[in-house]
Amino acid sequence: MNITADTAVTLSYTVTSLAGKPLDAGSLAYLHGGYDNIFPKVEAALDGQAVGFATTLELPAADAFGERDESLVRTIPKAEFPPGVKVGGQLQGLGPDGQPQVFNVVKIKGPEVHLDGNHPLAGQALKFSCKVTEVRAASAEEIVHRHVHGAHGHQH
Numbered sequence: 553m554n555i556t557a558d559t560a561v562t563l564s565y566t567v568t569s570l571a572g573k574p575l576d577a578g579s580l581a582y583l584h585g586g587y588d589n590i591f592p593k594v595e596a597a598l599d600g601q602a603v604g605f606a607t608t609l610e611l612p613a614a615d616a617f618g619e620r621d622e623s624l625v626r627t628i629p630k631a632e633f634p635p636g637v638k639v640g641g642q643l644q645g646l647g648p649d650g651q652p653q654v655f656n657v658v659k660i661k662g663p664e665v666h667l668d669g670n671h672p673l674a675g676q677a678l679k680f681s682c683k684v685t686e687v688r689a690a691s692a693e694e695i696v697h698r699h700v701h702g703a704h705g706h707q708h
Contacts, residue, residue, distance in 0.1 A: 553687045554602050557585030560700045561598065562686035568679045570610060575673065581700040583690055589699055591616060594680055606683040616678045617671040623648045624669030626655065633665045643667065 555561055561584050567576040582589035584598065593615050597607050613619050624647065637643060639657050647653030647669060655667035694701055 553689070554600055555584050555598050555684070555687055556600070558690045558695055559584045560686075560688050560690045560694060561684060563598075563682040564685055565680065565682040567673075568681075570677050570679055572679075575678070579685070581686075581702070583694055583698060583700050587698045591680065594682065598682075598684065601684060603684050603687055606681070608679060608681040611678045611680055613675050613677055616676065616680075617673045618675075620670050620675035624653065624655075626667045626669070627664050628667065630660065630663050630665050633660075645669075 553559065560581060562579065562581045564579050565577065566574065568574050580590075582595075584595060586595075591611060593609060593611060597609055598605070626645075634643065637657055639660055641657045643655050643657065644652055645655055645667075653669045655669045656672065657665060658668050659666040690700065
């Protein structure tokens with residue numbers, strides 16, 4: 553079966569910096585066909601392919617996790633900081649648009665806590681390598697929910 557709209561695709565993948573530094577690796581399943589479950593340039597490269605297809609793409613920051621947005625960097629008083637959250641943890645707050653936003657705790661310094669709502673890889677060009685390990689027709693429920701269910705997909 554070839555990868556077309558409304559197919560569930562499983563990949564093994566690695567993500568590295570352009571210099572080759574390993575950043576992430578694993579397996580993922582996504583719903584193909586413009587559901588925003590994977591980087592658009594990766595989805596375009598996989599369109600029409602089948603199990604066994606492998607590719608490596610260099611993605612500029614804008615085509616990966618986006619450019620850094622400095623409006624998502626905040627400093628809050630430690631007094632407003634929930635107990636038990638440490639550097640490396642996450643908090644949910646409101647972004648500049650008033651919508652819920654996850655912030656990473658990047659530093660606690662004296663009376664201040666430094667937060668960053670950018671993805672940790674924002675602003676970085678990446679090399680994305682993958683191999684297609686499974687392709688199947690998506691279920692009606694997966695199409696309605698706009699993501700793959702089950703192994704390496706979303707669980708309800």
